Amino acid sequence: MEHFALWLSAFLTLGILSFLYKDNPWYKLSEAVFVGISAGFWFVTLFWDNLVGKFWDGWQDEPMLWVGAVLGFLMLLRLVPRIGWISRWPLAFIVGATSGLWLMNYLASNIMVQVQATIQSLLSTSYASGYDAGWGAMINSLVIVVGTFTGLVYFYFSKEHKGAFGGAARVGIFFIMITFGASFGYTVMSRMSLLIGRIDFLLGDWLGLIN
Amino acid sequence: MSFHRGRTSSLASGLTARLAIFIIVIAFLVTPTSWSQADGPDPVLAGSDSALASLAPITSLVAEDNTYDNGNALRLIWVPSIDDRLIDSKIIGYRVYRLAGAGEPRAIAELPPGSNQYLDETVLRDSVYSYYISTLSERAEFPSNRTAAISPQREWINLDRGYLFLIALAIAGAVIYYVTVAKRGKKLFVRKIAGLEAIDDAVGRATEMGRPVLFIPGIHDMDDVQTLAALTILGRVSRTIADYESKIFMPVARSLVMTAGREVIKSSYQAAGRPDAYSDDMVNYITDEQFGYVAAVDGIMVREKPATVFLLGAFFAESLILAETGNSVGAIQIAGTARPAQLPFFIAACDFTLIGEELFAASAYLSGEPRQLGSLKGQDVGKVIAMVVMTVGVIALTFAEAWKIEFMQDILDRLSIIFSTN
Structure with missing residues (x-):
């Protein structure tokens, strides 16, 4: 059985990789198996984790779970065309609650923390933490302050990017693009680990060519 | 004898009782803390x-x-x-x-x-x-004595976030002000956003080529604001598609997004006066599994060969796979996400990319509605506040550290209290 699972995994892995050549029946089979099994897996997981694990096991102790259960039931009313419009209520609840919850979180994390982190001394050679950092730290501070400020100018939509304002926005987009360049290289390297994982499986676990 | 014995016994018991009281009093006076520390x-x-x-x-x-x-x-x-x-x-x-x-x-x-x-x-x-x-x-x-056991409780109102609330109130006030101004008929200026300008052209191209438009709203659920922003743009895109009598297909990775997507497209087709052209098959649930979803969407791209692909929402490791496949079938691609790690891939492989905030500004920009434009202008006020605070903070810190100016230190202390995010 173990051998069968190993060979099946290798067969499906090669099937997905065959897409690199072109779309073909092998890929279509692997894709269908992947999609079908994963959809079934998630259905079972959500059923046991949410419906049974959270609601069924906890509705007596936690009355608030009934709110979720009722909203979930209202979603199912889509299946009854005559009263299907009721399913918009839970959707409206989710959209409204999400917006409200994230408003304060984003305000705190994306604005307050960013502003705090950007307030840096441009001349002093020492940080609050006490280490003597010299010119390198001053340049570092300058990059953070100028980069953040001009980046904000770029994302200011109420004014045309012309003149000095446009110049600042151009500096801002340079900073953003340099950041993206660095991020691109970093993320590509981390994605390589996914490929290495599959090659390790094919050459190691399946063919036994590497230990 | 019995009387005598009884008297002696009574005397002895009286002495014993007095002695016991004396010992207790002495003990109490000598070691007062031992009584008060009984449970400490x-x-x-x-x-x-x-x-x-x-x-x-x-x-x-x-x-x-x-x-x-x-x-x-x-x-x-x-x-x-x-x-x-x-x-x-x-x-x-x-x-x-x-x-x-x-x-x-x-x-x-x-x-x-x-x-x-x-x-x-x-x-x-x-x-x-x-x-x-x-x-x-x-x-x-x-x-000292030990206190009774106690556990900290969360209150409905958290005053630690009082300043955060005031800042939110200021931004919300600005939004309300600009919405009111826009409703009175004053034209609010919003600069051009290249990626959004291209939407009509991209849909027009799909119509001319007789190929569908593929709309991918990311892989997160409705509790992600990027998905909400993507669905807002979907409203405008599907309205244009309905007007042009083109076709749209939207594979999704979350069941709630499927429901919301169907509602959005249905409303757009109704608004365009073509409710009969709408079909639930335009939005299909694939799977919650990240790479299972990617495998299916890649297959759809190479088989349907869409003329236009929209990649808007929350994306992760699948961003480059999807964008590269879309590019390989010759589709014009408009992408947008607020995830910094994925933006470089979209910039490299797509024709237009909405960077972070532009994705959220898109709905206001596209609709031109006073309410949404006012909201966008209000957010700009928030950015101005951030820029002013940063400028004041940097100047104050620089002067306070370099020249030890007390006044600047006071400003800095106040800023750190206001911008504390406990």
Whole structure:
């Protein structure tokens, strides 16, 4: 059985990789198996984790779970065309609650923390933490302050990017693009680990060519 | 005899009772703290001359939940040791001990003489704690009674975030102001956003080529604002598609997004006067599994060969796979996400990319509605506030550190209180 699972995994892995050549029946089979099994897996997981694990096991102790259960039931009313419009209520609840919850979180994390982190001394050679950092730290501070400020100018939509304002926005987009360049290289390297994982499986676990 | 014996017995019992009372009174007078410390820890003595070093412990120690917080602080209040009032006091300070549940006591703070309260901000919500405080001399410590067990509770209103609320109020006020201004008919300016300008052209191209438009709303659920922003743009895109009588297909990875997507497209087709052209098959659930979804969408791309692909929402490791496949089938691609790690891939492989905030500004830009434009202008006010605070903060910190200017330090202190994010 173990051998069968190993060979099946290798067969499906090669099937997905065959897409690199072109779309073909092998890929279509692997894709269908992947999609079908994963959809079934998630259905079972959500059923046991949410419906049974959270609601069924906890509705007596936690009355608030009934709110979720009722909203979930209202979603199912889509299946009854005559009263299907009721399913918009839970959707409206989710959209409204999400917006409200994230408003304060984003305000705190994306604005307050960013502003705090950007307030840096441009001349002093020492940080609050006490280490003597010299010119390198001053340049570092300058990059953070100028980069953040001009980046904000770029994302200011109420004014045309012309003149000095446009110049600042151009500096801002340079900073953003340099950041993206660095991020691109970093993320590509981390994605390589996914490929290495599959090659390790094919050459190691399946063919036994590497230990 | 019996009378005599009885008298002697009565005398003996009277003496015994008096002796017992005398011993109790003496014991009470000699060791007063041993009575008051019945449920507290014993004194810890570093030296042998304990009598000389003896200090009265603090009294009336009470632990109470700190009000109007997130359930992350307990307040201790006590009456300082009576020896603390002496001019030549031997007290060098107080040490606060905390017991988590039935655990061992742990010293969490040392306070100077004269202290009468302490705020413990290192506790966890709903955990149970008790405290005692030792009065410290040079060579010994004298513990107080232990407090009753208490657990920090979260309140409905958290005053630690008061300034955050005020800033949110200022931005919300600006939004309301601009919405009102826009409703009165004043034209609000919003600069051009290249990616959004291209939407009509991209849909027109699909119509001319007779190929569908593929709309991918990311892989997150409706509790992600990027998905909400993507669905707002979907409203405009599907309206254009309905007008042009083109075709749209939207594979999704979340069931709720499928439901919401169908509602959005249906509304757009109704608004365009073509409700009959709408079909539920335009939006299909694939799977919640990230790479299962990617495999299916890649297959759809190479088989259907869409003329236009929209990649808007929350994307992760699948961003480059999807964008590269879309590019390989010759589709014009408009992408947008607020995830910094994925934006480089979209910039490299797509024709137009909405960077972060542009994705959220898109709905206002596309609709041109006063309400949404006002919201966008209000957000710009928030950015101006951030820029002003940063400028003032950087100047204040630079001057305060380099030239030790007290006034600048005061400004800095105020800013750090306002922008604290507890």
